[in-house]
Amino acid sequence: MRTPFTVRLFQSMPRTGWIALAVFAAITWIGIPVAHLVLPEGHALHVSAYTLTLLGKILCYMVVAVAMDLIWGYAGILSLGHGLFFALGGYAFGMYLMRQIGRDGSYGSDLPDFMVFLDWKELPWYWAGSDSFLWAAFLAMALPGVVAFIFGWFAFRSRIKGVYFSIITQALTYAAMLYFYRNETGFGGTNGFTNFKRILGYDITAPETRVMLFALSAALLIACLVLGRYLVTSRLGRILTAIRDAESRVMFIGYNPLHYKLFIWTLSAVLCGMAGALYVSQIGVINPSEMSPANSIEIAVWAAVGGRGTLIGAVLGAGIVNLAKSYFTVTVPEYWPFFLGFLFIAVTLYLPDGVVGLWRKLMTRKAGDSAEAAPQPARAAVEGKTGEISDTATKGASA
Amino acid sequence: MSQITAPERVAANKLAEAENRREHWEGEATTGHVVTGELDLSHNVILYLDDITVSFDGFRALNKLSLTIDAGELRCIIGPNGAGKTTMMDVITGKTRPDSGKAFFGQTIDLTRMTEPEVAHAGIGRKFQKPTVFERHTVFENLELAMKTDKRVRNTLFASLFDDQRDKISEVMKQIRLDKAADRVAGLLSHGQKQWLEIGMLLMQDPKLLLLDEPVAGMTDDETERTAELFVSLAGKHSLMVVEHDMTFVEALGGKVTVLCEGSVLAEGDLATVQADPRVIEVYLGR
Incomplete structure (x- = not known):
């Protein structure tokens, strides 16, 4: 007997998970929009445009963190170049936003300002179709997907693993950054894209548009979590974790790890691209610095802080680190890099399973106090053990 | 001399044609165009290794090794360290390509041109030493x-268990005596139980040929005995190739024994004959 797909989708998450998602949806789709649009400025619960944009940005980062967790936490592939896919999605959608400026740019030309500045007479061929929203939305997913697929095909086929894979992804995003810095590339060089005016004809800075983009980011995050949860509880998810733990064994029982890695890797890149598109629309700027290696490393830090292989950990990690970051960069900007470094070391040494691991440990201790050890902690014990081993590996890599 | 009638001639032509076609097809198999397909056991032999040589940096791990295993047979492979037992299994499972020689699964499947997953799909299951x-x-x-x-990816994405698959899993769990531990994390099993679980994983693939590398290493005497029982019950339905050092275990299995030494077959026969062979004694006790 086969259970219908929808039922299995529903069953893949425990009830508390669905309740948490419902609460989250209520806050992001009703609570915050009302607080921004309806409540007057000066009201205690009013959400300012600044806060709304900051939260929207963090939602996009959370999607990236979930994408990172799928590939790192579950399939054991540490990418230090995920910022590239995020930025590619941003650039692909940014092209559309640039075209939406129309003749309202500083030069009053049909071409984007930076092209006028470079004395270009017409759009390069790869800008074709960039005035279409649908094409841009498609490109924001397809471009990172295709780049990831091609790169992944060669890397996984050559059985490049572990530290080597991480270093190559790092080099990849660095190379792309240098390429995008060049004016001749046709993506605005150092300044990238900015000064957007409209999206789908609506004023992009209008409160209603901002709220819409924010709600869409929240929807994307919810969709990612539901999809991710389904994936990791499906047989495919069990094969991914099996590849992470004992790849050669997986091969000998007849699975081709290449296809599985390629699938999750490409999917992860596509999710990053979607997040990038929403990010650009809300932040209003995309430039090559998004591809800097440091940004990609930060993505890995989010997942590590929250706890790998849990999905929810990635969300928490991205939230905690970015809230801390916006606090530090406003009050004591010079200390932020030290704090980030400290965080990474502290998590590796003392919290190998991140915030979620800490939470589980506390719950286990509590359960252990009240009753005999349940079978659940046993599984956590094994996970903790192997987690430490892989952490020593990453430590060795960073040393 | 009897005269050949017309219908007979037609029949003879057809036969010759069929022969031709068959030769052609088999020819393709050896050139690698047909690597998978149905296992052909028409000669009652499941594995042919013919004249296999593998060298690593000049060291000949396998030296013109020839070996055949019959369908349904339970074969033990013994030999001193470095005799080439593991390399032989690597060749059979597609992990190592031989420098020369042939390896066939049944009559038609050329193992030397297949990847590891392809070999697994064809029906060869392997249990590693560790x-x-x-x-x-x-x-x-x-x-x-x-x-x-x-x-394939698409199937595993939407797969759920059918009842018969669930039954098969419970059946194998009973065979390997882990039916009480279904929800136990494998990392918490004892060493012997892990060995059994791995054997169970092989059985789930319904392999025609099982390659077992030191399956009772680290098992208690009791576990070893039960493993021997399990293997003996599997023979017939499956073919088994067991590499083992534990002579009591080899004796309990009771099958034909092949002694490997320095990459080729030194002796073959039942355990008593092999043990009495002076060359074998020399290899094991030293010169």
Whole structure:
């Protein structure tokens, strides 16, 4: 007997998970929009445009963190170049936003300002179709997907693993950054894209548009979590974790790890691209610095802080680190890099399973106090053990 | 001399034609165009190794090794360290390509041109020396992943268990005496239980030929005895090739024994004959 797909989708998450998602949806789709649009400025619960944009940005980062967790936490592939896919999605959608400026740019030309500045007479061929929203939305997913697929095909086929894979992804995003810095590339060089005016004809800075983009980011995050949860509880998810733990064994029982890695890797890149598109629309700027290696490393830090292989950990990690970051960069900007470094070391040494691991440990201790050890902690014990081993590996890599 | 009638001639022509076609087809198999397909056991032989040589940096791990295993046979392979037992298994499972020689599964399947997953799909299951089960998956999940089914990405994304598959898993769990531990994480099993789980994972693939590398290493006497019982019960339905150092275990299995030394076959026969062979004694006791 086969259970219908929808039922299995529903069953893949425990009830508390669905309740948490419902609460989250209520806050992001009703609570915050009302607080921004309806409540007057000066009201205690009013959400300012600044806060709304900051939260929207963090939602996009959370999607990236979930994408990172799928590939790192579950399939054991540490990418230090995920910022590239995020930025590619941003650039692909940014092209559309640039075209939406129309003749309202500083030069009053049909071409984007930076092209006028470079004395270009017409759009390069790869800008074709960039005035279409649908094409841009498609490109924001397809471009990172295709780049990831091609790169992944060669890397996984050559059985490049572990530290080597991480270093190559790092080099990849660095190379792309240098390429995008060049004016001749046709993506605005150092300044990238900015000064957007409209999206789908609506004023992009209008409160209603901002709220819409924010709600869409929240929807994307919810969709990612539901999809991710389904994936990791499906047989495919069990094969991914099996590849992470004992790849050669997986091969000998007849699975081709290449296809599985390629699938999750490409999917992860596509999710990053979607997040990038929403990010650009809300932040209003995309430039090559998004591809800097440091940004990609930060993505890995989010997942590590929250706890790998849990999905929810990635969300928490991205939230905690970015809230801390916006606090530090406003009050004591010079200390932020030290704090980030400290965080990474502290998590590796003392919290190998991140915030979620800490939470589980506390719950286990509590359960252990009240009753005999349940079978659940046993599984956590094994996970903790192997987690430490892989952490020593990453430590060795960073040393 | 009897005269050949017309219908007879037609029949003879047809036969010759069929022969031709068959030769042509087999010719293709050896050139690698047909690597998979149905296992052909028409000569009652499941594995042919013919004149296999493998060298690593000048060291000949296998030296013109020739060996055949009959369908349904339970064969033990013994030999001193470095005799080439593991390399032989690597060649059979597509992990190592031989420098020369032929390796056929049944009559038609050319193992030297297949990748590891292809060999597994063709029906050869391998158990490694060190038990490698998926430590963070439960016993049930380990068996589920090993199950013979469509193993492409799209299928695993939407797959759920059918009743008969569930039954098969419970049946194997009973065979390997882990039916009480279905939801136990494999990392928490004892060493012997892990070995059994790995054997169970092989059985889930419904292999025609099982390659078992030191399956009772680290097992208690009791576990060893039960493993021997299990293997003997499997022979007939499956063919087994067991590499083992434990002579009591080899004796309990009771099958034909092949002694490997320096990459080729030194002696073959039942255990008593082999043990009495002076060359074997020399190899084991030193010169």
